[in-house]
Amino acid sequence: MDRDRLDLSREEMRSLGYRVVDLLVDHFAERDEADLGASPPRADLEARFREPLPEEGSDPHSVLDQVEADVLPNTMRVDHPRFFGFVPGPNNFIGVLADTLAAGFNVFSGTWISGAAAAQVELVVIDWLRDLCGLPKTAGGLFTSGGSMANVTALAAARHAMLDDDKGDAVAYCSDQTHTSVDRALRLLGFGPDQLRRLPPDDQFRLDPEALRDAIAADRDDGKRPFCLIANAGTTNTGAVDPLPTLVEIADAEDLWLHVDGAYGAAAVVCEQGRERLMGLDRADSLTMDPHKWLFQPFEIGGVLVRDERHLRRAFRLEAEYLEDAVGEEDEVNFSAYGIQLTRSFRALKLWMTLKVFGRQHVAAAVRRGFERAEQAEHFLRDRPGWTVVTPAQMGIITFRCGPDGWTDDQIDTLTRRLASAINEEGDIFLTKTTLDGRPVLRLCPINPRTTADDIRETIDRLDALRGTISESF
Numbered sequence: 001m002d003r004d005r006l007d008l009s010r011e012e013m014r015s016l017g018y019r020v021v022d023l024l025v026d027h028f029a030e031r032d033e034a035d036l037g038a039s040p041p042r043a044d045l046e047a048r049f050r051e052p053l054p055e056e057g058s059d060p061h062s063v064l065d066q067v068e069a070d071v072l073p074n075t076m077r078v079d080h081p082r083f084f085g086f087v088p089g090p091n092n093f094i095g096v097l098a099d100t101l102a103a104g105f106n107v108f109s110g111t112w113i114s115g116a117a118a119a120q121v122e123l124v125v126i127d128w129l130r131d132l133c134g135l136p137k138t139a140g141g142l143f144t145s146g147g148s149m150a151n152v153t154a155l156a157a158a159r160h161a162m163l164d165d166d167k168g169d170a171v172a173y174c175s176d177q178t179h180t181s182v183d184r185a186l187r188l189l190g191f192g193p194d195q196l197r198r199l200p201p202d203d204q205f206r207l208d209p210e211a212l213r214d215a216i217a218a219d220r221d222d223g224k225r226p227f228c229l230i231a232n233a234g235t236t237n238t239g240a241v242d243p244l245p246t247l248v249e250i251a252d253a254e255d256l257w258l259h260v261d262g263a264y265g266a267a268a269v270v271c272e273q274g275r276e277r278l279m280g281l282d283r284a285d286s287l288t289m290d291p292h293k294w295l296f297q298p299f300e301i302g303g304v305l306v307r308d309e310r311h312l313r314r315a316f317r318l319e320a321e322y323l324e325d326a327v328g329e330e331d332e333v334n335f336s337a338y339g340i341q342l343t344r345s346f347r348a349l350k351l352w353m354t355l356k357v358f359g360r361q362h363v364a365a366a367v368r369r370g371f372e373r374a375e376q377a378e379h380f381l382r383d384r385p386g387w388t389v390v391t392p393a394q395m396g397i398i399t400f401r402c403g404p405d406g407w408t409d410d411q412i413d414t415l416t417r418r419l420a421s422a423i424n425e426e427g428d429i430f431l432t433k434t435t436l437d438g439r440p441v442l443r444l445c446p447i448n449p450r451t452t453a454d455d456i457r458e459t460i461d462r463l464d465a466l467r468g469t470i471s472e473s474f
Contacts, residue, residue, distance in 0.1 A: 003057060016060050023068065028093050032450060036430050037077040045074065076430065081451040082459065085432035087236065087264055090448035091298040094357045098350035099298050107346035112332035115346065119333050122348035128355065129289070130305055132269045134282030140309025142338045143291075143347040146302035147263025148181035150288035153304045153312070153339045155185045155228070157286060158257040160315040162227040171219050173197045174230035175207035177237055179261060182230055205391065205436065207231060207242040209250060216254055229256045233278055233287070234265020237434050237443070239374075239395030241265065244280025251285075260287040263302065265395045267294040271364035273371050277395065286311075291351050294367055294396075294447055301347045304339070312338040370396035370447030373456055377444050380460045386467070390441045399434065399441040402467050409439065415470060416440045422466050429459050 001008050008016070027034075048070045078089040109118035122143060130139045144150045155172075163170050167190050174182060176198040186196055197215050202208040216226050229251050231242040244260070251258040260266065260281060266289035268274025269281060281287065286306045291297040306312050317337040336342040355363065374393035381387045381400050388403040401416055417440055420433045433440050442463070446456060 008060070012060070016064065019061070019064060023072075024093070024096060031077065031079065032081055034077065034080070036080050036083060036427055037075050038073060038427075039076060040074050048074075079448065080430075081448050081455050082429045083448070084444045084446050084459070085430045087293050087445055088448050089292060089299060090296050090450065091292070092296050092354055092358075094354050095297045095350035098353040102346035102349050107349075108343065109346045109348070110336035110342045110344045111334045116332070118346045118348065119335060121346075121352050122335060123333060125348045125352050125355070126303070126305070129303060133266065133284075133287065133305065134269075135284070135305060135307060138308050138310075139305055140312065140338075141303060141305035142312070142335050143351075144302040144304060144339060144341075145300040146292065147179070147261070147288050147290045148184065148302075149340070150263065150290075150302040150304040151179075151181050151259075151261060152185040152188055153316075154259050154286035154288055154306065155182075155230075156189055156340075157306055157311040157315045158228050158259060159189055161311045162257050163225070167191055167195070168225075169223060170225045170227045171195050171197060172228040172230060173199060173212055173215060173226070173256075175199055175201045175205075175232065175235075175242065177201055177205050177207075177235040177240060178230060178232055179236055179263065181263075182261060201240070205235065205238050205240040207247065209243060209246045212247075212250060216250075216256075226254060226256055229254075229258050231258065231260045231284075232265075233260050233262030233281060234268070234395040234397075236264055237397075237436065238391040238399055239265065239393075239397030240391070241277055241395065244278065244283070248280050248283040257285045258283065260284040263288050263290045264293055267291060268367055268371075268395060270295070270360060271367045271371075273368060274395075294370065295351060295354070295363065296366060296449070297350050297354065301351060309338070316340070366449035367447075369449045369451070373446035373451050373453070374398045374444065376453050377446065377456050377460065380457055384460070384464060387464075390436055396447040397443065397445050399436060399443045401439070401441050402463075404467075404471060411474060413440050415467065415474070416442060418470050419463060419466055422470060423459075423462060426462075429462060431459070 001012060077083060079091055107115055107118050109115040109122065112119050126141050144153060159165055172186060172195065174196065178198065183196060199208060199211045199215055219226055229247060231244060231247050233241055248258060266278065266281065266287055269278055284307065286304065288302065288304050290302045292299045292301045316339055335344060374396045377398050378389055378393040381389055386402055386404050388401050390399040390401055392398065401412060402419065403412060416433060420431065420442060423429050423431065432443055434443050
């Protein structure tokens with residue numbers, strides 16, 4: 001080991017590397033049986049980790065020992081088959097290996113001159129996604145850290161294309177089920193809170209076209225400038241898909257940019273069920289999707305597609321003097337000119353390798369399982385007395401409440417909150433609740449392809465048993 005050069009010997013690298021690979025293999029091979037991890041109190045973790053900055057360093061194996069003993073067990077395993085909360089992260093081993101290669105070779109994918117093959121791979125994978133979504137050949141895009149940054153990127157393109165960056169009196173529209181990353185994106189782009197209309201949804205928690213038409217008309221009468229309509233391709237709350245064909249017609253008639261936030265659900269176009277539920281996606285001016293959700297990639301990889309890729313370059317291409325040599329030939333793509341980041345990791349490699357190794361058909365089958373597991377949960381719930389399905393299984397998400405006869409809504413609210421806490425405290429299953437129509441509901445998002453029907457049945461069984469135990473305390 002040469003500490004001044006920050007180098008390890010070949011033998012040391014192999015020894016340490018083999019340990020890391022063994023940890024990963026054990027994790028992937030045994031995670032179905034392993035526990036869900038933990039989220040200890042801050043004080044516990046302070047006691048484990050707080051120390052002065054090391055001056056001399058220590059043996060790398062001892063540092064890896066601490067990672068194995070203190071870091072990995074004290075995180076939630078979002079790729080576990082019984083992790084149903086938020087949106088799970090069921091990654092795959094090929095993607096992990098790809099990230100290892102991208103990090104190890106430290107590939108810089110911001111410019112063609114420094115990462116030509118990386119840029120070409122990204123171009124190919126973006127085109128694969130473009131074709132899956134039915135967008136025209138003029139469409140292009142890039143990979144980002146996640147859906148939040150993808151929304152910023154798409155809405156920046158919309159601002160430049162529709163407003164020439166003049167934000168005064170401009171207004172965008174969405175339903176109140178839209179992810180808050182849209183609010184954050186517009187704030188970062190200089191829009192005030194009063195420039196986003198969050199409209200009440202219909203009875204299926206989708207954007208209501210009539211409410212949208214009324215809002216646009218009122219804003220035009222008030223001298224405002226409607227410029228962007230933001231639709232959902234699978235909300236995080238319920239999996240609802242806004243009525244895209246109708247919204248396309250409204251956007252065309254009103255000359256609005258149609259952005260589709262598909263961070264959760266757009267990747268479902270890889271399978272037939274997803275394509276059927278996402279009709280109209282091909283008419284979007286821009287859309288986002290997160291391969292680290294329903295395309296089973298390690299964090300971080302989000303993506304943005306724009307119907308005319310020139311809008312991205314027009315919004316973002318600003319070349320510094322020291323990058324003159326990076327401009328290159330006309331057909332050499334510098335992805336730093338398509339988005340916010342100049343320094344970019346090689347995110348495309350993991351999705352490219354995954355799709356090459358497994359193929360679309362097998363990825364599609366994995367996505368279909370997410371639809372099926374949510375539908376099985378709905379079936380199990382409807383077969384049991386005392387449970388109410390609030391929103392049926394759609395796009396791999398279901399929401400529900402317990403509803404004992406004679407109980408008030410407030411009592412059911414309290415029981416729902418206690419149920420979520422009680423099952424998560426046990427540590428074998430993790431789920432989260434959300435709020436619909438002002439009431440808490442339980443929510444399952446079983447999109448992990450390793451989740452089985454037994455996992456779903458046993459989860460409902462456990463909730464049912466806990467409901468009985470908790471009810472006795474009322």
